Amino acid sequence: MTHGPGRVEVVEGSWGSDVIVIEFPDRERVRVWYDSPAYREILPLRTRRMVADAIFAGGCPRVTGARTRWRTERRRGARG
Template sequence: MTAFAIARLRDVKMGPDIQSYLARIDDTLAPFEGKFIIHGGRKKVVEGQWTEDLIVIAFPDFDKASRWYESPAYQNILALRTGNSAGDVILIEGVPQNHRATDILAGMEL
């Protein structure tokens, strides 16, 4: 099942370190079949406030997403981002193509 690395970043300092991070991250993704789905882009806030940048990277499965994040290649460039931005990052599993909203109720006591 597809998994995602999702980052919500703010206060990004677009200097040499971030430029180096951006130049190198694609090579860390390739062995794990990671692909950018969202990387900034045009947005329209329709509820609440949103001041952060959103980045979503898709992987074939949760194991590959985890192995990418923990890989020496990614860990080697991670400080370039964390030292020049603030934010949150999660790895999360997606849902099957035929998922319906009520599927999360299965097995729950209501």
């Protein structure tokens, strides 16, 4: 779960306020959590006190080694 008061720079469109991101391993598990009796019990605590949108968004596939390759290529470029 990610949430923070970090500065947001709007470069296109408009921005309302905060973003909260909760990561799940897959769509099935997020649906199980969202439909669970435990979450349904506390859901009114959020919905009665704030106006918000909730979405399920697909993530990006993990790319192993991409950061390492980028650093290596950057170092090679810096040498000449």
